Amino acid sequence: MRRDLAAWGERAVDGARLLARSALDTNPVPDWDHVTKVDPEGAKKLPLLYPLWLAETDAISVGGSSDVTPANTAAAFDLLAPLSTPVCHEPSGADHVTEQSQDAADLLLIPEVLNGDSEALVGTLGLAIESVREELAPELIRRTASWLPARLADWLAGVATSLLLSEAAFEAYIVQNPDSAAARESGVTAADRLDATDAKRRAMAADRHLESEIVYLEYSGTFGGDEAVEILERMDGALVRSRVWYGGGLADAADVRAVREAGADTVVVGDAFHRVAEREADLLERATTELAADASSERVREWVAERVDADGPGPRFLSTVPGVDDPVALAREYTGTTVRAWLELRARAERAREEGTSPTVDVQDTTLRAALAPVVDDPDGLAATIARAALSGPVTGTADGSRQSEQLSASLVDAGASH
Incomplete structure (x- = not known):
């Protein structure tokens, strides 16, 4: 009887949440127009007066696909900390998420690649969860409440892990440039590129099943052109809650206008910066x-x-x-x-x-x-x-x-x- 009541209660909560998702904008990711991606890699430089340039963007995303370390990530956050522009953290490795990065970032973005290998979708996430559950959370609890009994400390570490994930935003990537570092890291080959129909279907699965806060159409340094426009047009109106981000090869206002008119909520610019x-x-x-x-x-x-x-x-x-x-x-x-x-x-x-x-x-x-x-x-x-x-x-x-x-x-x- 109690189990039936608990199951009924859970279904009621799920139903209420579904109604809220459908009727209200419950997405914690703001509806930004423009995000600038800052790569901590040493070869990717910042202008000397970078705060002036970054004052024009709506938000900053810190992350990269190669040569990113916990050390240079921390250095990038130190440089960006004085800015009033919101700063997100998109880690490319489990060890990049630290107590310091959590304090510095306004939002944690967790990537999951929809057209890569299983490692890119769930393997990397599993590694990240393991790192938080077995290293980051226990260390934080040991430092702040070392007097707690081991069993209670372990339980709190589990709660902290779930809380961190609930506060993070998930980015469901569709990677369309097989020659990019992002594709190599996620196991995307030329055969994994999606046409507009398949891209729409996976985006809908990410939106309604995976509950990803962001669906990210990524061309990594090349402009998607007519193909990207067609994909975005197919997605437009098909998603309930996910924000649609586009990144890759945006060179001028005409490119931005094309993808935004096709349905992209947010454009992401990295190499151009x-x-x-x-x-x-x-x-x-x-x-x-x-x-x-x-x-x-x-x-x-x-x-x-x-x-x-x-x-x-x-x-x-x-x-x-x-x-x-x-x-x-x-x-x-x-x-x-x-x-x-x-x-x-x-x-x-x-x-x-x-x-x-x-x-x-x-x-x-x-x-x-x-x-x-x-x-x-x-x-x-x-x-x-x-x-x-x-x-x-x-x-x-x-x-x-x-x-x-x-x-x-x-x-x-x-x-x-x-x-």
Whole structure:
């Protein structure tokens, strides 16, 4: 009798939850227009004044498919912590989820690949759950309540594991570029690419059975074009609760408009953002030789205007952000501010070298601090962090991005301005 009552009660709860899912938007993932993916890999750089660029996006997702470690993940979170933009964590390994990452991230995104091998769908998740249940949760309980009896501590570890999963959002990936690192990691081959009909069906299974908060159509560095548009159109209206994200090869506003009109709720841009830093490194190197350390703001603006046009990475990235009306003008503004900040830092390092002292980080009354003030709560602290990273440069033998200086576009040490 009690078992029947319990079963009836569970069915009643499930029914109420189903009605809520159908009638209300219960998805914990906000309906963002634009997400920027930040890869902690050391080779994927951030612009020197990355808070300016990232202030334009709705959210940031930290994660990557290769050369990502707990150390460089932690370093990326340290750099992003002062920003007001929400930061999500999309771990590519079970050991990347730590107490520190949980504290730093506003949302944990757990990937599950719908067209990969079984390891990508449930094997990796099983490993992650095991890591949380047997390592992360017990360690947290030991540190905070070491006096608990072993049996109670073990029970609480199980509860904590379930709670973590209930608060996470699941990303049901459809990976369509078999040549990408994401495909290699998830066992997706050319034979596993889905047509529009199969993609819709798997998306519906993810939405209604797996209850995935996100269905993610991923082309990993290539634009899906007409094929992606057809898939998104098939999905549009077929899903009840899942948000539909699109990522891959978005180069400009036209690409974004095409996938959003087809049904994508959110566009995700990663490579386009990191290419801003690649181009910036080249511009800063040229500015070092072509501009005086005390160049006027007008001279810097003229210099930047000659080198930043609509086809450059900065304007292209900003053109993918809905709501940015003039990507070229905004990219020139951010690039010009970066050049002025760079020249000031370089001049400081040069003076320190001539005086035989170590560079000090005094960020008051600097272009760097003034630029950060409107977009972060603690401009002094973040300006000091960026300045220290630029002045210290990478440490020999530390190439995995675990140092903050590894992640920035340029280092004054590399530019020969320090000693």
